[in-house]
Amino acid sequence: MAEWRQLSFEDSINSKMMNLIFFHDSAMVLIVFVMAVVGFFLVLFLSTGLSFGMNGFTSRFISSNEKLEVFWSTLPAVFLFLLGWGSLHNLYSAEVNGSAGTEPSLNVVVVGHQWYWSYEYYDSALDYSASSVEFDSYLVPEGDLDGSLGSCFRMSEVDNPMVLPSDLSFRLIFSSDDVMHSFYVPSFGLKTDCIPGRLNSNIFSVVLEGVFYGKCAEICGAYHSGMPITVEVISSSDWLGWYEGGACGEFSEFVESFSGS
Ligand SMILES: [Cu+2]
Numbered sequence: 001m002a003e004w005r006q007l008s009f010e011d012s013i014n015s016k017m018m019n020l021i022f023f024h025d026s027a028m029v030l031i032v033f034v035m036a037v038v039g040f041f042l043v044l045f046l047s048t049g050l051s052f053g054m055n056g057f058t059s060r061f062i063s064s065n066e067k068l069e070v071f072w073s074t075l076p077a078v079f080l081f082l083l084g085w086g087s088l089h090n091l092y093s094a095e096v097n098g099s100a101g102t103e104p105s106l107n108v109v110v111v112g113h114q115w116y117w118s119y120e121y122y123d124s125a126l127d128y129s130a131s132s133v134e135f136d137s138y139l140v141p142e143g144d145l146d147g148s149l150g151s152c153f154r155m156s157e158v159d160n161p162m163v164l165p166s167d168l169s170f171r172l173i174f175s176s177d178d179v180m181h182s183f184y185v186p187s188f189g190l191k192t193d194c195i196p197g198r199l200n201s202n203i204f205s206v207v208l209e210g211v212f213y214g215k216c217a218e219i220c221g222a223y224h225s226g227m228p229i230t231v232e233v234i235s236s237s238d239w240l241g242w243y244e245g246g247a248c249g250e251f252s253e254f255v256e257s258f259s260g261s
Helices: 015-048 066-096 236-245 251-259
Strands: 106-113 116-123 133-137 162-165 170-176 181-185 190-194 200-204 210-216 229-234
Touching (some): 015 066, 106 162, 106 181, 170 190, 181 229, 190 200, 229 236
Parallel strands (some): 162 229
Antiparallel strands (some): 116 133, 170 200, 181 210, 210 229
16 A cells, blocks of 8 residues: 655556556656756757857757758657557556456455445356355545554444455456445556446456455545545355355455464
8 A cells, every 4th residue: 555755656566557657757757858858958958059049049950950950850859759659558558458268267346335435246157146245345444543453544434345356367347326426446557437327348367466456536425535445356166155154244364364463
């Protein structure tokens, strides 16, 4: 999760966020390069009279210099093309995530409510009449944070966290029960709007286990800040045990039984 005075992004735990961070870093290199070059010539032209001549007239070497004009028109076009290509590539992979033709092992329906999240787990057959794991996820109020969860982050902990397996691809399907919400988990590179009457979906996988935090990112009413997201990513074998046990809400005890404490 984000740390105090953190300037950069949160650590990525999947290829999607890695690509976003790489794009951001590359764009920053380009921006700094352009700023430096343009700034250098701006100062040079203004301070030496190179463009306006010592006597106030336009320099004959700069004015109507066709080669120079072609150069300073095409170079920005190349830069813009590179930025646009990287940006569109990320947008496209956020939608399909290179998994066309592969059916994910798991479907999770994420529904935003005023002001909590609910999660419904289905197997890959997308058979919504079949039995599934379904639970609500509410904020743990500040006064109830007693450290029993192992971590205590104000306005970030929930009673029933979303539990996902690592190294398995899954599809998240987003919708809302009332007003617009947005499911935002920075480490996943994931921010998808939950819109009433509409389903948005996202296929991806995560490679690291851990606890990750997110927020609702679409202003949705008085307690918009009171519907945080906690995602626990565990190994696929542990996850199967949790899922088949239907042990939602008792996950902390489940983890303890594995860690032997
Ligand atoms: Cu919301």
